[in-house]
Amino acid sequence: MQSDLYNIGQAAKASGISAKMIRHYEEVGLLPAASRTLSGYRTYNHQDVHMLRFIRHSRDLGFSIKQIADLLSLWRDKNRASSKVKSLAAEHIEMLNKKIEELSAMKSELSRLVSCCHGDGRPDCPILDSLSSE
Amino acid sequence: MQSDLYNIGQAAKASGISAKMIRHYEEVGLLPAASRTLSGYRTYNHQDVHMLRFIRHSRDLGFSIKQIADLLSLWRDKNRASSKVKSLAAEHIEMLNKKIEELSAMKSELSRLVSCCHGDGRPDCPILDSLSSE
DNA sequence: TTAGACCTTACCATCATGGCAAGGTCAAGC
DNA sequence: GCTTGACCTTGCCATGATGGTAAGGTCTAA
Structure with missing residues (x-):
């Protein structure tokens, strides 16, 4: 089913990051390029929204985008120290x-x-x- | 005599504000347009350098350019409260x-x-x- | 079908500062 | 007088995180 797909506005609400900033994070490479619908709308799943929340929590603690990129890669690395x-x-x-x-x-x-x-x-x-x- | 005239580099050294920022402050209207030599070099006198130091002290205390503009006009107004x-x-x-x-x-x-x-x-x-x- | 809410991209702005490039000027030494 | 190097000029681009706006396409509900 489609019910676990968010468009950018819904992802924004769910994560607390503005749609504007989600696009920006994608542009600067903090986020991978989002999937798109046929008409070009970005789509996000639960996993993506989870990552967005991670980013927001990091921003709330004052981490820079560069630092958040490092945190994200540690987060993804299940063998991190x-x-x-x-x-x-x-x-x-x-x-x-x-x-x-x-x-x-x-x-x-x-x-x-x-x-x-x-x-x-x-x-x-x-x-x-x-x-x-x- | 000319000895009380500074070019922008000398004014920068004497005030602690970079030449770059002196030009910037002029551009955004924090400083009046500087006098120029025939060849176009900006010149500053003791008064000007005094004002530059005022600005630097204000910046060191974290005032914004807008606030410094207000402080400068109060500084110049001998009847200020x-x-x-x-x-x-x-x-x-x-x-x-x-x-x-x-x-x-x-x-x-x-x-x-x-x-x-x-x-x-x-x-x-x-x-x-x-x-x-x- | 239409209105309104939403999406897209592409710019511009903030704030204070630095950097670079291309070109003009000045002063000192030969 | 010429060269060299240090300095000046303007103009453009970049930072970092965010907001705004504009022009245009899409989706949904009535």
């Missing part, structure tokens, strides 16, 4: 950490400046003073 | 906070998964299991 997955994830945690630290540094410096600024109708402002300093 | 600067900065802190929280959520979820994964030669892996779950 879990250490490879773990190190990939650990690498990503490192990157998240780096970004968090960068943003936190910005935030604390800016918070410091904001707390120094009286913030009333007068023009003098330590924030601008700091931005224009040498 | 410091409250406007402060609220602009506070808004940006909010955005930084939001991003930090997003990244932190990713990090803690991923850390949890990583700590569950034995990470040896065996194929079973809670990280992949989680990514492929419903």
Whole structure:
């Protein structure tokens, strides 16, 4: 029966990835080219939708498309070493950490400046003073 | 004398903004069109370089070009109310906070998964299991 | 048969930045 | 005066993940 076939809109709803992005992932090679109906519509089966969900979960954790491609190939490889997955994830945690630290540094410096600024109708402002300093 | 005139490379060095980005900022209207020599080279004076440094400091704090444009106009307005600067900065802190929280959520979820994964030669892996779950 | 919801491809935009290519300019050394 | 190398100019392309829009084909239900 056909009931386990999805068109792109249904696959999008089922996976939480927009139709736009599903096409994009196919174009950049993250997904294999989808099967097509005679009229050219892409079709997806349960397996495909399962893969789309995998991709969405990975994106939700901030993995890049390149990293997701690696995760997918590990996922498909039933003889993988879990250490490879773990190190990939650990690498990503490192990157998240780096970004968090960068943003936190910005935030604390800016918070410091904001707390120094009286913030009333007068023009003098330590924030601008700091931005224009040498 | 000419000694207070910089060409784009010198202005780049003095401000810490690449020549490429200086041209870009001019193109998108963050900077006024630079003066030119007869042969078409852009020239910058101390004032200009001061403004470039202001922009770099703002970028270092993560402000967007749009926000920097607002900061610049407040900087130039000697009758500004410091409250406007402060609220602009506070808004940006909010955005930084939001991003930090997003990244932190990713990090803690991923850390949890990583700590569950034995990470040896065996194929079973809670990280992949989680990514492929419903 | 027709309307409306859906699909297709092909562009353009975001945001900040880098790279490259082809060509003009300038300064220093011979 | 000429050459060389460093610098400048513009213009185009690329990133990464996503959204938008437009023009046109398809499917389904009434």
